[in-house]
Amino acid sequence: MDVAIVGYGFLGRNLLTSVVEKWSAIKAVDPYFRLVGVSNSTGYAFSPEGLPLHGVLDSGGLEHYSGFTLGGTSLELLDKCSPDLVVELTPTNIVDGEPGLTHIQHSLRMGSHVVTANKGPLAHAYWELNAEAQKHGVMLLYEATVAGAVPLFSLVRECLQADRITRMLGILNGTTNYILTRMHFEEIGFEAALKEAKERGLTERDPSIDIGGHDAACKAVILANAIMGKRVKLRDVKTRGIETITAEAIRLAKRSGYTIKLVATVADTVEVAPRLVPVNHPLCVHGTLNSVYLESDLAGELTLVGHGAGKQTVSAIMNDIITVLKRTSH
């Protein structure tokens, strides 16, 4: 299988490192696996015979790789290498999902399977992209888009095949969970905790996307559509952030065995808002951890806790890639 990575940054490098580490396992599933193209926002590297993985990794930045085409676009790369599988890892754009949305649409239309960690395109065009994938008989997998390394879509697809999920609650944003955790344990105010989160590099350039609940809302939309079969758009999500949570409010909650968390709720409606959560409830996780609590007709209640961001997300991307390889290898 010919594979291209579009949006080679932090996750891309970590993915490539894991591909090298797990090379023999990958080759056991697909002896023809090779990386034919890699792009970032400034250009791309391409080789129809397969790029040398160590060469790309050791170049100290894709721009410094000897075969790098400065100024080439990701779409050019895709047209050039017609990969069987495109791994789309560009940063999330919450406004319109671009450029990821166009990359994914383009890939699906040319008959490529797509694995992505980019929640923007899925949050904006979940059903459109899935229809496109179906039309072209290819897979679109996006395990990494919600709760990073925590299996959710593959879990429901493969481990809860007979269950009907009736309700989901999630702590889906690590930055706000870090802030609320510090407020809970250190009894400091929101501004002080936000400052700490910034110093630790846990905030985006525009922190309001996390703080205002918009990142969590994107994830809730994907969960609602993908797991509960709803037809929900981002504008349907009632979203409130954590800006107005005071040290006093958390102190009061704490006194009664609760704390305040930014919770995404997917039920009859889809909402993101600060909620009281009992500190002994499995959903109540601290630091930058994410958690998802499912209610289903057979299993009852099930909670998953893990890393919502960072290099651990590679686990989800690799699992999606291997799923594509396995399902196409016969």
Next chain:
Amino acid sequence: MDVAIVGYGFLGRNLLTSVVEKWSAIKAVDPYFRLVGVSNSTGYAFSPEGLPLHGVLDSGGLEHYSGFTLGGTSLELLDKCSPDLVVELTPTNIVDGEPGLTHIQHSLRMGSHVVTANKGPLAHAYWELNAEAQKHGVMLLYEATVAGAVPLFSLVRECLQADRITRMLGILNGTTNYILTRMHFEEIGFEAALKEAKERGLTERDPSIDIGGHDAACKAVILANAIMGKRVKLRDVKTRGIETITAEAIRLAKRSGYTIKLVATVADTVEVAPRLVPVNHPLCVHGTLNSVYLESDLAGELTLVGHGAGKQTVSAIMNDIITVLKRTSH
């Protein structure tokens, strides 16, 4: 597919109820699905054309079903109906795994796939049974044997395909977790909490299997073999129970933000013992809930929490059954 249920009791009735509820979904996967035999410890019902599910369910006990053969054994039933799939649900026998072990061996040898919720046979003969299944080209699935409704084996198989699991910690016994939870929150002694557990019907006839850690040890053996590829027998597990945990010990732990839980550890060695667990750690769940904490090379840390026993276990059995149906339906 012709299916037989061996050991029709509490779980069997709940399974059959779910099969009726999910009938159209099952038929969509396998149009030829039918239940040809059902046995319990006193006899069996058999019909080569398929038993009427409502008839069996509504009979008010299998013995009262009109087609019941009193005194017939499960092995006789298996020989009579040669099912494609045997669902083995007899009660766990921790001493030698019987009669489940013989039922499963017999089924595999006659070329039947096996789905089981019975941990005894797996704890006693994990590798032998898997070798037998492989030899006869059939599946042996046992999701329900450890942590009931919590997906573990299917999770690792389907959702963590690229990950290498390096360590597991589990709270795998609901009875002891209930007792320790009451001791933690009510600050009562072990005997008082055990009495409560008995009154609530949470204990087995011989409570020492739970209290002494032996039930958890069986589950740890299965995890060690199935998920970490070890070759461990029950006798290799260092097992300590919770009989000697005092109210005072839990009070001290609590004062420092900890509690005491019966934890199964699967790492270089396999152990079951009371351990201090930070109350804010995702593994720390209360009541009869079970939890499993995994460490892996890619995903880092992942915790799953859910129902370890009861009718929710049907979720795991149904998932295994659908997996067999899907993999054999082409």
